[in-house]
Structure formats: structure tokens, C-alpha cells
Amino acid sequence: MQGIYDQKKGIILSLAVISLIMAFIAPAAIFYPLKAGFITLRNDGIGTSAWSILTGGAGLILLSLLFIVMAFVKKPVLKWVLAIVLFVFSTAGILLSLRDYYYITKDEFVMSGPFTLAATDYAWSDFSKFEEEARNVNGTVTIDKVIFTTKSGELLEFQGGQMVKSTMKETAKTRIQAAGGEIVRTFIEE
Incomplete structure (x- = not known):
């Protein structure tokens, strides 16, 4: 039984390391292309603020911490409270990163600035x-x-x-x- 538990912890720690590495890569290499792919095809240019990279990176760092909490915290109540809090803030950081953009079309300028969802x-x-x-x-x-x-x-x-x-x-x-x-x-x- 001990071997299965260690394997589970190893997988969770691997996810934590992957999330931590992605915190430095994903906001520019994944989140920006996602925005560019889902924003209207009739755009003449798409941009994002520097805050987008920071909020996305912070969200992924918090996701990494969530995995570390799941691997090492022994008390179930504390583990799940911390996991829920980290999940909420991680999701908020990633969502704010994805919703931070501006683009231009022939008819308009559209902006969803930092820390806004609209x-x-x-x-x-x-x-x-x-x-x-x-x-x-x-x-x-x-x-x-x-x-x-x-x-x-x-x-x-x-x-x-x-x-x-x-x-x-x-x-x-x-x-x-x-x-x-x-x-x-x-x-x-x-």
C-alpha cells in the first residue's frame, strides 16, 4: 500500500513541477494564442497587456501550490480548505489572463482591460x-x-x-x- 501512496504523491508533485514551469511559459505561449484563436476572425490586430502575463503566471503558480498542498498536507479538512482557496485564486488568475485583450477591426476598437471580465x-x-x-x-x-x-x-x-x-x-x-x-x-x- 505504501508504494501506491508514494506513486500518487510522485504524480501530484510532477503536476506541481509542470504547473510551475508552465507559469513562466504558458501566459505568452499558450494563453495569447488561445485569445488570438477565439477572438473574431475579422480583427486587424490583437494585443494584450503585461498584466495578462503576470495574472496568468500567478494563477499557474497557485495551481502548483495546490498540487503541493494535495501531496503534503495530512489533515483532510485543512487540505481541502487550502485546496479550494488555491483553486479559486488560481482559476481567477488564469481567467483574468485570458480576458485581458484588445483588438481592432475595420469598424471598432474592443478592449477588455486588466482585472475586468467584460x-x-x-x-x-x-x-x-x-x-x-x-x-x-x-x-x-x-x-x-x-x-x-x-x-x-x-x-x-x-x-x-x-x-x-x-x-x-x-x-x-x-x-x-x-x-x-x-x-x-x-x-x-x-
């Missing part, structure tokens, strides 16, 4: 301004931040990452300008 759709005509914060480094202009301002005054800010470094930014700028929005580039002094 997406907000903006028509291109909803934006009053598209602003780029740039800096001139040795004669090369680099964009640090992109800010979309809606007509109601809401600011959508993107620093670094996908939006700033991709053609998605240029597509969004063109569509906001075509819908009557103002385009502004501000240079930050060093």
Missing part, C-alpha cells in the same frame, strides 16, 4: 484624439506611449508592448483620423 466596444467615431508620446534618441524617434481619448473624456493608455510596437498603432491612428479624431505627437524632453 469587454468594451468603441466605434472609431467615439475617439476625439489619438496621441503618441515620443522621444528623440540620437536622431531616432521612438514611441513610449499611445493614448486614445474618447469624446466622453475616457483615456485608454498603452505603454510599450504590442500596441506601441506594431502596425496596429498605425491602423488605429488612421481609422481615428478618418473618423474625425485629432492626431497629436508629443515629444518628451530628456
Whole structure:
């Protein structure tokens, strides 16, 4: 009987190690392609925030801890209480990671930001301004931040990452300008 118990513990610990390794790989290598695969095919660009990687990684680390609790905690009540708590927080981290995205289509900009579960759709005509914060480094202009301002005054800010470094930014700028929005580039002094 002891051999079966050790084998069970070994399997659970293997799952813990796999979950821990996946915490560093899965948010970018698995979660992002899942989002890209399930978001509408009529998109012209998909992005995600850095928070998506952090919440997904944290969720998988908590899943790894859940497996460790299942392998080593002896008291059944404590084991199951800890397992349930870790499962809830692990699921929340993974879900928040999967629900953190933005994408553009011909007609709209859709955003489900960090720590939200609902997406907000903006028509291109909803934006009053598209602003780029740039800096001139040795004669090369680099964009640090992109800010979309809606007509109601809401600011959508993107620093670094996908939006700033991709053609998605240029597509969004063109569509906001075509819908009557103002385009502004501000240079930050060093």
C-alpha cells in the first residue's frame, strides 16, 4: 500500500513541477494564442497587456501550490480548505489572463482591460484624439506611449508592448483620423 501512496504523491508533485514551469511559459505561449484563436476572425490586430502575463503566471503558480498542498498536507479538512482557496485564486488568475485583450477591426476598437471580465466596444467615431508620446534618441524617434481619448473624456493608455510596437498603432491612428479624431505627437524632453 505504501508504494501506491508514494506513486500518487510522485504524480501530484510532477503536476506541481509542470504547473510551475508552465507559469513562466504558458501566459505568452499558450494563453495569447488561445485569445488570438477565439477572438473574431475579422480583427486587424490583437494585443494584450503585461498584466495578462503576470495574472496568468500567478494563477499557474497557485495551481502548483495546490498540487503541493494535495501531496503534503495530512489533515483532510485543512487540505481541502487550502485546496479550494488555491483553486479559486488560481482559476481567477488564469481567467483574468485570458480576458485581458484588445483588438481592432475595420469598424471598432474592443478592449477588455486588466482585472475586468467584460469587454468594451468603441466605434472609431467615439475617439476625439489619438496621441503618441515620443522621444528623440540620437536622431531616432521612438514611441513610449499611445493614448486614445474618447469624446466622453475616457483615456485608454498603452505603454510599450504590442500596441506601441506594431502596425496596429498605425491602423488605429488612421481609422481615428478618418473618423474625425485629432492626431497629436508629443515629444518628451530628456
